[in-house]
Amino acid sequence: MRLVIARCQVDYAGRLTAHLPMAPRLLLVKADGSVSVHADDRAYKPLNWMSPPCRLTEEPGVWTVRNKADETLVITIEEVLHDSSHELGVDPGLVKDGVEAHLQELLAAHPDTFGEGWTLVRREYMTAVGPVDLLCRDAAGGHVAVEVKRRGEIDGVEQLTRYLELMNRDPLLAPVQGVFAAQQIKPQARTLATDRGIRCVTVDYDALRGMQRDDLLLF
Incomplete structure (x- = not known):
C-alpha cells in the first residue's frame, strides 16, 4: 500500500464530471490497483476514487488513473508532503468476536x-x-x-x-x-x-x- 499526502486538485471525467480544488489530501494506492482520494473527515469514505481494474500513470506533477470504461481521474499535485509504501501481506479476513x-x-x-x-x-x-x-x-x-x-x-x-x-x-x-x-x-x-x-x-x-x-x- 502506498500513502501519499499532497496538496492536489482532482478532476474526474466519465459518466459525469467532478472537480476537487487544490487542498491537502491523502492519496491511497492499494495493491489491488485501486486509487482513492481522502480528506481528513468523512470517516472511511473517499472524496473520489477509481476501482480496479485501472491503470495509474505518473508524470511530474500529474497522476492519471484510467479504467476500462475510459473514465479518468486526473490528480494534479502541487506539493508532496509525505510518500511511503508498506507491504501489508495477505489479510486473514474478518474474525467474529x-x-x-x-x-x-x-x-x-x-x-x-x-x-x-x-x-x-x-x-x-x-x-x-x-x-x-x-x-x-x-x-x-x-x-x-x-x-x-x-x-x-x-x-x-x-x-x-x-x-x-x-x-x-x-x-x-x-x-x-x-x-x-x-x-x-x-x-x-x-x-x-x-x-x-x-x-x-x-x-x-x-x-x-x-x-x-x-x-x-x-x-
Whole structure:
C-alpha cells in the first residue's frame, strides 16, 4: 500500500464530471490497483476514487488513473508532503468476536430457538461468496439459511441476501428461506429484511447460555 499526502486538485471525467480544488489530501494506492482520494473527515469514505481494474500513470506533477470504461481521474499535485509504501501481506479476513462466535455455536446446538422441529444441517455451509453461518431445516423439511450477528445491521442483511441468491440456484437446496438472527437488530435492517422476505429473530444470548436474569419480571 502506498500513502501519499499532497496538496492536489482532482478532476474526474466519465459518466459525469467532478472537480476537487487544490487542498491537502491523502492519496491511497492499494495493491489491488485501486486509487482513492481522502480528506481528513468523512470517516472511511473517499472524496473520489477509481476501482480496479485501472491503470495509474505518473508524470511530474500529474497522476492519471484510467479504467476500462475510459473514465479518468486526473490528480494534479502541487506539493508532496509525505510518500511511503508498506507491504501489508495477505489479510486473514474478518474474525467474529467471541460473543458472536459463541452465539453461533449456541444456536447450532439449539436450532429449535427458531421454531419447533427445526434441525441443524451444517455450520459454516460454504457458498461461492462465503460461508453461511447455519444451514437448517424447518419443521416442514425446508432449507433455511441463518446469518448470525451480535448486532444486526443492513450489511448483514445484504450478506444473507447474496447467500440466498446463490443457494436458491441449487436444485438440491431450493427453495431456501432466510433468517437474520442477532441480539439487537436495527430498525433499518429489519425493514430491509422484511422487504426481502427474510425473517428476523432477536436472540437472548444469556438465556441461550442458561443464565438467569437479574432483573425482576412481572410476567
